[in-house]
Amino acid sequence: MREIAYYPGCSLKDTAKGFEDSAISVSKDLGIELKELPRWNCCGTVYSLTDDNLMKQVGPIRNLVRARDQGYDSLYTLCSMCDNTLKRSNRLVKKDEDKLSKINNFMDQEEDYEGEIEVKHYLELLRDELGWQEIKAKVKEPLEGIKVAPYYGCMLTRPKEIGLDDPHKPSILDELITSLGGIPVDFPYESECCGSYNTVDKKEVVLGKTQTITGGANKAGADLIITACPLCHFNLDSRQAELLEVAPSHHPVPVIYFTQLMAVAFGDIDVSGFEKHAIDPEPGLNLDNTVVSKR
Amino acid sequence: MSEENGSETVEIFIMGKKYEVPKGLTIMKAMEYSGYQYIRGVGCRGGFCGACATIYRLEGDYKLHTDLACQTTVQDGMYLTQLPFTPAGRENYDLEELEVSNNSLLDLYPELARCVSCNTCTKTCPQDLEVMDFVNEAIRGNIKEVAELSFDCIQCGLCAARCPAEIPHHHVAQLARRIYGKYQAPDSEHLEKRVEEIDAGQFDEELDELVNLSKEDLKERYENREIEA
Ligand code: SF4
Ligand code: SF4
Ligand code: FES
Secondary structure (H helix, E strand, C coil), X not given: CEEEEEECCCHHHCCCHHHXXXXXXXXXXXXXXXEECCCCCCCXXXXXXXXXXXXXXXXXXXXXXXXXXXXXXXXXECCHHHHXXXXXXXXXXXXXXXXXXXXXXXXCCCCCCCCCXXXXXXXXXXXXXXXXXXXXXCCCCCCCCCEEEEXXXXXXXXXXXXXXXXXXXXXXXXXXXXXXCCEECCCCXXXXXXXXXXXXXXXXXXXXXXXXXXXXXXXXXXXXXXXXXXXXXXXXXXXHXXXXXXXXXXXXXXXXXXXXXXXXHCCXXXXXXXXXXXXXXXXXXXXXXXXHHHC | CEEECCEEEEEEEECCEEEEXXXXXXXXXXXXXXXXXXXXXXXXXXXXXXXXXXXXXXXCCCCCEEEECCCCECCCCEEEEECCCCCCCCCCCCCCCCCCCCCHHHHHCHHHHHCCCCCXXXXXXXXXXXXXHHHHHHHHCCHHHHHHHCCCCCCCCHHXXXXXXXXXXXXXXXXXXXXHHHHHCCCCHHHHHHHHHHHCXXXXXHHHHHHCCCHXXXXXXXXXXXXXX
């Protein structure tokens, strides 16, 4: 088993537990152990654009310091928001010595951070270190005939300095779907913002976005949508269920994490965590007549 | 450091005023030695009640130190003041009525989400608790972890006084321990048994006897009490 340093972030310990469980499980199949950092703090959630307020950079950098102190040189993320925040803070201090030294002076109980850590998303591990062939080789239940809409959202690919793919034409999730034996559907809202934190106090904005995105996926023939973001998931899944109450003609499209899709294809169905989803993913996955029958 | 009446002394500054006090005194004793009388800001004198929060700086050191006045000995060149109370909002809740979920702490204390992980609270805590870690556990909704990590909190309030995110750590942690104790901790059978015995009046006689003792007899009993090792 190869060990990699893993930063879960707060959501994966709570609302997005199914994301973490499925990731741990498919990693095992791939010969990889996700070693959670023994201590970590919130990533900051949203990268602070007032980047002269260095107080907001302390949290993300502290996580990198902790990974470094564990002897790692890379830190892997699953949540695309954590990924985005950690990568951008890391980039900020790597290219600005003054800011880095200010942060180091403030954190006077830790050894100085010198940019030793590279932050990587789990998808980068799949594509760049393992390769799609490796993924293909682990598939036991190919997603034959299942049409999956890859939903990238904002955080995985933007800004392009830290994005893991071309922000205008990302393909990494498409490639994953193909490797799992499914059919990636092209749909125009793959990088449309889900409304993000407006979900807290401007729910109607998010309901509109959810209708556009999931409606678009449905039009493109998708059986389900995959995401790497717990907030996108909440907005597209839970809010979609609310949308159905006000717009009964809306055709529901289940939304799952990309690692859950992998878990299904790898035959690890017991870790999928689908019972927590507002829109039941099982019909979209044809689970009733394929994998489920073997449970 | 100098000599006064043949014993070593140190120079300290209480709220900016200079005093010479015998070496080895606690901050609390040194203040009393200097003529201050504690009316508030003192309780157990044993490091347990958290009433005697103190902040100080040492000459030539940029750090603002925090400690308990009853536990910390004075040092030469100490500039200090007491902080007997830290205003920190404690929410009203009824533990009996509380709907317990992972979000219970965040619902009542949404300011938790303002934490920037600066670690100031941890550096401040005179009990050496991992305060930042329990704040992070609170954000993640891990009530048990908050309760365990904060178990030795004595509610001195120093962390809350220094937090840039204005989080009332000790109140959050107290809520977590209450929820954990009431709803989540495994029941302890011997405790329940003892409560039943008490309810059944098994100890009434002994208690009445104690209550009716004269002060002298009570003193004698106290002095000759058996202490479990
Ligand atoms: S956690 Fe805060 S209130 Fe509790 S003992 Fe430490 S500094 Fe005092
Ligand atoms: S002092 Fe406040 S902001 Fe800083 S780590 Fe502690 S709780 Fe977070
Ligand atoms: S007086 Fe109680 S802790 Fe100092």
